Structure formats: structure tokens, C-alpha cells
Amino acid sequence: MGKRDRLSGNEAIALAMKGMNLDVVAAFPITPSTEIPQYFSQYVANGETDTLFIPVESEHSAMSACIGAQAAGARASTATSSCGLALMYEMLHVGASLRLPMTMACVTRALTGPINIHNDHGDAMGARDTGWIQLYAENAQEAYDNYIMAVKIAEDKQVLTPVMACQDGFITSHAVENIELLSDEEIGKFVGLYEPAEYLLNEEEKVAMGPYDAPAYLMEHKRQQAEGMMQALPVIEKVAAEFAALSGRHYGLIEEYQTEDAERILVVLGSTAGTAKQVIKNLRAKGEKVGLVKIRSYRPFPAAAVAKAIKKAKAVAVMDKAEGMSGIGGPLFGDICVAMNGLGGPRLIDYMYGLGGRDVRPEHIEAVYRDLAAAMAGKADEEQLIKKAGPYYRYLALREE
Amino acid sequence: MEGVLEIRWHGRGGQGVKTAALLLADVAFFTGKQVQGFPEYGPERMGAPVTAYNRISDEEILIHSNIYEPDYVAVVDESLLSTVAVTGGLSEKGAVLVNTAKSPAQVAPLLNGYKGQVLTIDAGKISEEVLGANFPNMPMLAAVVKMTNLLPEKVFMENMEDSLKHKFATKPKMVEGNMQVLRRSFGEVQGL
Structure with missing residues (x-):
């Protein structure tokens, strides 16, 4: 002890x-x-x-x-x-x-x-x-x-x-x-x-x-x-x-939180996982099937474990805290796409978030889950918090006006 | 968050705002609570507005963001009342505590229409009179404990004596002075 x-x-x-x-x-x-x-x-x-x-x-x-x-x-x-x-x-x-x-x-x-x-x-x-x-x-x-x-x-x-x-x-x-x-x-x-x-x-x-x-x-x-x-x-x-x-503390390559029956899953690295878990608790209390995959080992990338965790979901948000400047989304998104290559599986959407200390609030995470629900329903994204950046990825809590 | 006590501190760089928030986390920890104490860093210079936060709960605290809808607010520097929306998002069931020589009735109109409880303490004066210098954070710490009913005065004072003895192991005079500040501050909160 x-x-x-x-x-x-x-x-x-x-x-x-x-x-x-x-x-x-x-x-x-x-x-x-x-x-x-x-x-x-x-x-x-x-x-x-x-x-x-x-x-x-x-x-x-x-x-x-x-x-x-x-x-x-x-x-x-x-x-x-x-x-x-x-x-x-x-x-x-x-x-x-x-x-x-x-x-x-x-x-x-x-x-x-x-x-x-x-x-x-x-x-x-x-x-x-x-x-x-x-x-x-x-x-x-x-x-x-x-x-x-x-x-x-x-x-x-x-x-x-x-x-x-x-x-x-x-x-x-x-x-x-x-x-x-x-x-x-x-x-x-x-x-x-x-x-x-x-x-x-x-x-x-x-x-x-x-x-x-x-x-x-x-x-x-x-x-x-x-x-x-x-x-x-x-x-x-x-x-x-x-x-x-x-x-007495258990760790894996990834941590799955409420993914068992989740239709919408968020994939994240670091402290935002905690904030997301709190949001999941609140949304689950309302009956929403949402979950989280936290990547603990980023290098080497546990592609098989990640694919297994998210492949049954309908829509997945990949959270990137580094711009990468590739024009096609952040580094984690690239890794997830490789992990899912040829497997079919859920719609993947990349979110750029929290750059330079932009505070990541529970309502931002809620907006991502709402965005995923809209994507599942095939509806256009109307969320104020989420801005599209080209065809491949979106910006969370960006001020652009 | 339900079941979590959330406190936001406003002050200026050099006033010990971060230290106060960390000490509050300490005393809550000693009573078996789950705690968070963290500063929000802006420009790192003396006199710049700074914010610090506490979350205190019986359950594990998962969330890692700043606090936007606090239960309580502590304003360590009253000059911030005209420049920072200190009561922004503050629960009307909670309270705001201001370090000032003014009475709660005089401060209330400066709080953007805040309808909850308003408390004051002249932390600067207490510190000047006991320690001979303006360290407003210790009087504010005692006043926040009183405002939030976080723990009984006796338990708080015992915990603080242990913390201060550890912190000032080589300067025992500082322990007695700060204990006197804390004791006096508990009795000088206005508007309860």
C-alpha cells in the first residue's frame, strides 16, 4: 500500500x-x-x-x-x-x-x-x-x-x-x-x-x-x-x-472507458482523457452511448488494440493537440487511419484542439460528441464550437470571426 | 460539477494567490478529501492579474479544465473589481469574498449585479499589523475556509500549524506570526 x-x-x-x-x-x-x-x-x-x-x-x-x-x-x-x-x-x-x-x-x-x-x-x-x-x-x-x-x-x-x-x-x-x-x-x-x-x-x-x-x-x-x-x-x-x-494500479497500451457498447468514441492523449471521462459519465446518465480510448503508448503505436477498440463504433473523433501542418490533420489522426486501413469501420473525424494552452472545457468535449451524432445521422455540422479546416479535419473552440 | 466544491481565486502576481490555493488543497487533503489546486499562468510578472483554482470532493476528480461556474470566489486584490469579471459564472447560492477595508454593503454594488452573499475581510490590514508587511494570502485562506465551511476552525488551525512548522522549519518566528494572522482572520470576516 x-x-x-x-x-x-x-x-x-x-x-x-x-x-x-x-x-x-x-x-x-x-x-x-x-x-x-x-x-x-x-x-x-x-x-x-x-x-x-x-x-x-x-x-x-x-x-x-x-x-x-x-x-x-x-x-x-x-x-x-x-x-x-x-x-x-x-x-x-x-x-x-x-x-x-x-x-x-x-x-x-x-x-x-x-x-x-x-x-x-x-x-x-x-x-x-x-x-x-x-x-x-x-x-x-x-x-x-x-x-x-x-x-x-x-x-x-x-x-x-x-x-x-x-x-x-x-x-x-x-x-x-x-x-x-x-x-x-x-x-x-x-x-x-x-x-x-x-x-x-x-x-x-x-x-x-x-x-x-x-x-x-x-x-x-x-x-x-x-x-x-x-x-x-x-x-x-x-x-x-x-x-x-x-x-495495485493497472495500465495497458491503451485505456478503454465505456467503449463496450459505444456508438461514438473519442480517441485522446493526456489530461483531456479525464475531462472526457467526466463528460461521458454525464452523457451516459442521459442514456447516450459514448466512450473513450486513451492512448498510453503512442510510440510504439498499438494499432491492433486501437482498431479492436473502435471498429464497432459508428463515429470516432480523433483529438490532435499538435497541428502538424500537413494540411490533412494531426499526427494521431494519421496513425489511427493506418490502424484502420482496410478494416472498414467507423467514420473518422479529426479535431485540432487545445493548442498553446487553449483550455479544453467539458462543453467542448460535449460538442464533439454532438458533432459525431450529427455525422452518424448524415447531417451537416451546425456546431458553433467546431470549425472545419479544409476537407479533412476540424478545429475545436477556434475563434475565427 | 455535482458533488465537487469549486473555488476560484483572483489576485495579482506576487500576492501569493497560487500558494493560497495550494495550501487550501493541503488542508482539504488532510481531512481525507480529493483535491485539485492549480494556477492559471498568464504573463509572468509582478502585479499582473492571476487566477488560481480549487476543486474539493469526496469522489475522484477527473476533470482537467479551469473553473467557469465556481461555488465561491476569493478576490485577493480589490483593484481587480473594476477590470476583471470576478463574479462571472459564480453560483448565487455561493458567495464572493473580497479583501478590502470596505463593508460588504459598499462592495456589493461593484460586483456586476451579483445577487449571492458578499463577504469582506481587510486582509492587508491584518497582515500589516501582525507581520509588518502586506501578505494578504494567509488572511484570505482563513477567510475562505470560514466562507466555505470546508472544515472546523480548530481542525484547520491544527493542520496549518503542522504545515507552517514544516514550511518555516528554519524561521520559527514566521510560524507564530502566521498562526496569529489566521486566528485573527477567522474572527474578522464581515457579512456572514
Whole structure:
């Protein structure tokens, strides 16, 4: 039984960091993730952990320091947001392709510009093709739990792929909520000690890391790297089962909420899942058959699980918190379309929502469900809240007059 | 939301509005409630209008949006009355609490026709007299607890003493001063 407490998402991550037997944390402050290295450096200064904290001069250096440490044989982690994550971009690919099982607490925020410190998924979606596993959290509890599980997922010998545990900036990172904590000992025992098969400081078996990869080999190495990502799907479930035995909290690749008989389903990442659950409770009380699919593992994408969850519905709203600028909708919509390719199934409509901290209110979610009802009935959409953006997708709560 | 107590705080950057909301979440948590305490960040500078929110419930709180139809509103800076619609969406079964030297009858006409209960407290004066500086958030915190009947005064004071002892472990004088502020504030809410 864990300790009941009330903490912000950032405080929860810093506490988890203290228990994870980390050898190195390298970080540079950026809103809204700044509190994580701030709290953590206090634990280091107070002697509450023996982790080496490296206050680097940029996020490119933070990721480089983590890569160097992990390659040497240490367990390393960092935290960042927005432009900080963007500055790491080059090194994210390097770390993932070296198969270094690092972890990162990513506190999602809009990418500049225009400059904005608030939440959307523009930063994390920009890193979705870097070869990092991405988990998304609904609340502080899930942010904490996902970050702890990230270590075991990343280090699994079938996976050896870094993990980004994402939570919504300010919405969960700065909101104090009820949470159940594990002790440092419980976390430490759960994640165990890092025992790499190959590492640079191993004098017995010397290895080279990161040499030039000629055309004769790179394609094979990318295929192997992709295999690690694909293997992560069962491993994420296996680690979740182990975590449930410790904490009593159960997690899957996705979470289905009231989907069993749902005609209208909303697919979402992050904190909006909670707001949507409340709306579903209210609409269900009026007899409306509405449900939710929350994507927990976004990379790798659990296409089969998502397809199974939504294929019986009549209309599905895909919620994207990153514009993507493709002209055909957001990144999650693209993934859902791939998952449903050739399966027939429900009408899919993409909604762009919550960009740059636009508050996502219960009435916005209700409007999406009404919109889906209209789509099911083949009626034109008359909703004020929902604006069409070209033929492929719509904007939620956009002011255009 | 039914069964959830929703409170909205209005103040200005530097007045400790976020701290007050987080401390309110703390004291509610100590009585076994499900809580949320969160600020709405705008331009990050001293004196800019800031908003903070609390949700308090016996059931799990799922919703993650700002509060538009609060049960109670606390206005930490009375100059906001002329620029921010502080009673916007406020339940008429609830109440608004304003930090001011004015009486509730003098403040009521400044609240855009709000028909519910109006309470006042001179938080600035209490803080100046006890602590020698204007920290309006602690008097407001005590007054909000009194306004909402969230928990009995005795339980609140005991919880706050524990929190303050923890927060000011190296400055014990601050504990006594703030406790005195809280005690006095409980007795100086006007319009109940």
C-alpha cells in the first residue's frame, strides 16, 4: 500500500527520480519542466540520493551528457519541454540508434512560435519519429507511474530503446492532486540495478559505439532498431503487470472507458482523457452511448488494440493537440487511419484542439460528441464550437470571426 | 460539477494567490478529501492579474479544465473589481469574498449585479499589523475556509500549524506570526 499524498506532476516526477537508482541526471531548466531538476537538485544537495546531477548549459548538452553516461555504463535520465526538446532533436536520434535505454520526463508545451509557454503536444509530436518510446499520462499519478515503468521498459533486453514519459505542461505538471507514492526502496527494488551487456567502461570486453555506418549496413541497423520498438509493445504490458503487483494500479497500451457498447468514441492523449471521462459519465446518465480510448503508448503505436477498440463504433473523433501542418490533420489522426486501413469501420473525424494552452472545457468535449451524432445521422455540422479546416479535419473552440 | 466544491481565486502576481490555493488543497487533503489546486499562468510578472483554482470532493476528480461556474470566489486584490469579471459564472447560492477595508454593503454594488452573499475581510490590514508587511494570502485562506465551511476552525488551525512548522522549519518566528494572522482572520470576516 502506497503513501497517500498530494503533489504536482513535477514534484511527483522528482520524487520518482530519487528512487530510480539513477547514476546521472543532466538537465537544463525550461518551463514547465524546470521544477523537476530544481526539486531533484535539492535532494542531491541534501544527500538524499547519490545520483550525479549535471547542470549543463543547454538541452543539446543535457542529452549528450545522458548519452555519454549511459554509453559508459551508467543509468541516466533528464527532463525537458518545448524548445528544450527541440534543441535535443539531433541527439535524440543518436541516443535511440545507439540503443541506449535512457529515460526522459517530457512536460509537453507548445513549440515557439509564436512564443507560448502553455500546453500542447507540438514538442513531443516533433520527437515522435526519433526512435524514442513515448508514453502519455492523464494525471500526476500516471506521470509518476509511467516514468518509473519507463526504466524497466527501456532496459528490457528485447527493447533497449529510450523512453519519454510525457505529461501535459501546467495542466498536470503544476496542479496539485491526490497521488499514491511508492517508497524509494520500493521503486529501487522495482527498477533494480542497471546491468548493461555492453558498455564503454568495461575493460574486459571493449566495444566501439557510434562509428560511421556505411550504405552496406545502415538499413539493417535501422531494421534492428525498429524491431526493438516493436518488441516494446508486449514489454510495456509485461512491465505494467509487474507494476500492478507492486502498486495495485493497472495500465495497458491503451485505456478503454465505456467503449463496450459505444456508438461514438473519442480517441485522446493526456489530461483531456479525464475531462472526457467526466463528460461521458454525464452523457451516459442521459442514456447516450459514448466512450473513450486513451492512448498510453503512442510510440510504439498499438494499432491492433486501437482498431479492436473502435471498429464497432459508428463515429470516432480523433483529438490532435499538435497541428502538424500537413494540411490533412494531426499526427494521431494519421496513425489511427493506418490502424484502420482496410478494416472498414467507423467514420473518422479529426479535431485540432487545445493548442498553446487553449483550455479544453467539458462543453467542448460535449460538442464533439454532438458533432459525431450529427455525422452518424448524415447531417451537416451546425456546431458553433467546431470549425472545419479544409476537407479533412476540424478545429475545436477556434475563434475565427 | 455535482458533488465537487469549486473555488476560484483572483489576485495579482506576487500576492501569493497560487500558494493560497495550494495550501487550501493541503488542508482539504488532510481531512481525507480529493483535491485539485492549480494556477492559471498568464504573463509572468509582478502585479499582473492571476487566477488560481480549487476543486474539493469526496469522489475522484477527473476533470482537467479551469473553473467557469465556481461555488465561491476569493478576490485577493480589490483593484481587480473594476477590470476583471470576478463574479462571472459564480453560483448565487455561493458567495464572493473580497479583501478590502470596505463593508460588504459598499462592495456589493461593484460586483456586476451579483445577487449571492458578499463577504469582506481587510486582509492587508491584518497582515500589516501582525507581520509588518502586506501578505494578504494567509488572511484570505482563513477567510475562505470560514466562507466555505470546508472544515472546523480548530481542525484547520491544527493542520496549518503542522504545515507552517514544516514550511518555516528554519524561521520559527514566521510560524507564530502566521498562526496569529489566521486566528485573527477567522474572527474578522464581515457579512456572514
